[in-house]
Structure formats: structure tokens, C-alpha cells
Amino acid sequence: MNEREPKPEIKKGLKNVYIDKTKSSFIDGKQGKLIYRGYNIHDLASKSTFEEIVYLLINGDLPDKEELNKIDLELKSNRQINKEILSVIQSMKNSHPMDVLRTCMSLLSASDSNPDDISIENAKRIGFRITAILPTIVATHHRLRNGQQPIQPNDQLTHAENFLYMLSGEIPDPRDAKLIDKDLILHAEHGVNASSFAARVAASTRADFYSSMTAAISTLKGPLHGGAAEGVMKITLEIGNEENASDYVAKVRQSGGRVMGFGHAVYKVEDPRARHLREGSKRLAEKLGQPQWFQILSKVEDHMQPYAERGICVNVDFWSESVYYLLGIPEDLFIPIFALARVPGYVVQVLEQQDGNMLI
């Protein structure tokens, strides 16, 4: 560098750097707003299904009845894994589920007849395929590592119902499946975060779609990103009962620690996704005869209230983690569920990168 040239401004972590416009989502961290393609997350979470959101994000608007039937059939017809993928999952039986997901994501290109075509139509086709097949990979690995036979996908069930069915082998209570459906909707897209950015970097080199998705899944694994979703139930178990919640919060604050499930890099008011699973968590805890989990979490929320003024508010993980826990889903599947949900978001970020692409 020439000594007379001004020093370049280093923006570590690309903080406050904008790389592109996006039509897929709009986030207002000060107002606590999240919009997918013009639709408020509150409306989508209370009135839509994950299948509709997949269509909305990838195709740009909500489907009509016929379009919804078509996407539903397309997703159902892509749920099966082949024997090569099954054998890789078997060979990785003892690995972390995210390692299995990352490896299988890469391997999926081998069973695709047209993996290198980066046209919009082909990228959408692959996007639907990946959305449909990832739950089967996660559930198959989970069954095999527990010494159980994998469960074949059931075409009579919705995306969320089928995922729970493939994990447990039992047709789920529709109200429980609806909570997972909501959770998938809430996690489906969130602008250019670390994993979406990784997908965009790969796409910017004109790498194939599977490469972009593998980069995204690899990046999501880290504890500073998707991995953050593994902490809330730990603290709930540590607190043990609702009377201890106040002391717990005070102790963490005095030591300068973080109460898991609070604070967000973007939202400085309540994360708009957080409230949608609160009631479901309460119902599940009561149904299981374990109301203490909901009571502890509610008390933690109350005792954290004074910090809301400083922008430390409840985030989406707080209630979603309790739902996973109460549904009997083990902690190491929390990040894979995040990944299953985020696929349509990755697809749309890659499509937007390809539109007027510039190498990053």
C-alpha cells in the first residue's frame, strides 16, 4: 500500500456493512419487526403453514390452492433417501447430527441428475428437494444412533408432522406438530446472517447450489450462530424451581454473564418471533404433568424485565428450546431443526446473489 493513501477502514465481522438489497425479508431491530416478502411474521406464524412459507420465500408470494397442492406433492415426492445416503448415515452413527447433515448435504449432489446447472428454475427445484429430504436425514440418523430402525416418510402427514413421526415412529398430536410447524416458519429466513452470507459467498463464485448449501450448513453449526440454540434448557434445569429464578438471574448479572435466551445482535426490543411459542410451551408442560418448566421460564422472563430497557429482551430461542425439550427432542437436534427451517431462506439468498452476481 502506498503510504500516502488513506488507511482502509477495517470492519471486523462486517459490522454495519451492507452487501446487497434483499426482497425476501425485512428486519427492523429497533421496532422488533420481521417481514417475509411483505407479510408480517405475526400473521404468518398464526395463519400459515411451513409449506406455504417455503413457497412464499422461494417463489415470491403465497400460493393459491392449486399451487399449494403442487408444492405439497413436490415436497412429499422428495422425502426419500437412497441407500448410498443411508449407508453414509450408518457410518456416521456416532457423529454430531450437524456433521451428518453437512456430509449428506454435500453427498446429495451425487444423486441429482442436474447438480451443476445454476439457472433459477434448477436452483428452485434443488431447493425444494433439499427442504423435503433434510428431515429424513436428521430423523434417520437419530433412529440409527439409538439402535432403532429408520421410519419411512408418511405421505399422509404434513412436513412438520412427518418429521416428528420419523423421529419417534408415532403419529404426533396435531397440536404438537403445529408447534414445530410454527417454529419452522419462525426460523425460515433472517436476511444475510453468517450462514446465509456463507451461502452467498459460494454462490458468488458460480459454484453449484449444493456447494452453497453445504457452506451454509457448515457455518450454521458454530456456537456463535445456530449453536446458541443449545443453552436455555440447561439453565432451566440448573434453576430447578421457580423460587430460584430471581437468585439465578441476579447471580448471572453480578458475574457479568449472559442469561441464555435473552439479547440479540439485531433486535433491541422483544424478538418478534419469541412470543409465538410461549402458549404452546405452557400447554405442553401441563400436558406432560411438568408445569414447573413453564413456571421457571416465566419467572426468568419476569426477572429479566428490568434489562429490557437496555435492549436485552427475550429472543426466539427462549421459548422454542422449551418446546423442543418438552416434545422429547434431544438438545443436539436443536441446531439441525434450525437448519431444516432455514433452507428456504438460504435458497432465496442464493437466488438473489445470482441475480446481478458480483464475486465476493
Ligand code: ACO
Ligand atoms: N443476559 C445478560 N446480559 C446480557 C445478555 C444476556 N443474555 N446479552 C447481552 N447482555 C449485556 C452484556 O453483558 C453487555 O452488558 P455491558 O454493556 O454491561 O457489558 C450488554 O448487554 C451488551 O452485550 P453485547 O454482547 O454487546 O450485545 P450483543 O447485542 O452484541 O449480543 C448476543 C447479542 C450475543 C445474542 C447476546 O445477547 C447473548 O450472548 N445472549 C445470550 C445467548 C443467546 O440467547 N443467543 C441466542 C441469540 S438468538 C439467535 O441467535 C437466533
